[in-house]
Amino acid sequence: MLEELLHIDREAFLFLNNLGSQAWDGFWLFTTGKWSSLPLYLLLLILSARLLGWKRTLLLLATVALLIAVCDQLSNFFKVGVGRLRPCYDPDLDGLFRLVKASCGGKYGYFSAHAANTFAVAVFFSHLLRTGFRWMPWLLVFWAGLVSYSRIYIGVHFPLDVVSGALVGTFMGWLFFRLYIFALDRTRL
Numbered sequence: 001m002l003e004e005l006l007h008i009d010r011e012a013f014l015f016l017n018n019l020g021s022q023a024w025d026g027f028w029l030f031t032t033g034k035w036s037s038l039p040l041y042l043l044l045l046i047l048s049a050r051l052l053g054w055k056r057t058l059l060l061l062a063t064v065a066l067l068i069a070v071c072d073q074l075s076n077f078f079k080v081g082v083g084r085l086r087p088c089y090d091p092d093l094d095g096l097f098r099l100v101k102a103s104c105g106g107k108y109g110y111f112s113a114h115a116a117n118t119f120a121v122a123v124f125f126s127h128l129l130r131t132g133f134r135w136m137p138w139l140l141v142f143w144a145g146l147v148s149y150s151r152i153y154i155g156v157h158f159p160l161d162v163v164s165g166a167l168v169g170t171f172m173g174w175l176f177f178r179l180y181i182f183a184l185d186r187t188r189l
Contacts, residue, residue: 009160013087016152016159017097024153025100032101032114032150040143044125051132059183064124067176071120071169075113084110086156099155112157115165116172118144123173128180144169 088104122140151157
């Protein structure tokens with residue numbers, strides 16, 4: 001059963017990754033990069049400060065920093081614990097896909113920290129800003145999906161790595177939103 005799932009995952013990776021073309025490589029490299037999300041993060045900070053005030057926004061920044069740290073560390077734990085090779089280190093896939101990025105990253109890829117972090121932030125802020133900005137959840141989920149797919153496109157993650165990361169991020173985003181609300185109630189900021 002597990003072998004069949006991994007086989008389907010490899011085939012899906014090869015299909016999706018090979019859909020790419022040099023004309024789109026720059027877009028996907030930018031999308032997967034750290035700096036591409038900076039304008040969105042600034043927008044979220046401004047909207048949060050407007051909605052919550054600066055004291056609550058400072059608590060929010062601490063909560064989101066902890067959320068991202070937890071997602072990153074959990075991803076690292078699973079990468080080492082599961083030990084699933086990234087596509088670029090899998091000898092069975094050598095020469096069958098496009099590695100768009102100059103380097104592959106760490107040896108193991110299960111699960112994608114990019115997917116976990118982007119979905120965690122998307123879900124957290126979707127809950128936080130849903131009443132004042134009804135369009136925000138749609139924008140954030142679209143953004144998280146785009147960043148997550150970029151990891152397959154550039155050749156550094158299998159689809160299962162990305163889907164698992166998205167599920168973990170979704171749960172963590174919801175959990176940390178609940179913790180943030182709990183902390184607000186306790187501190188009376």
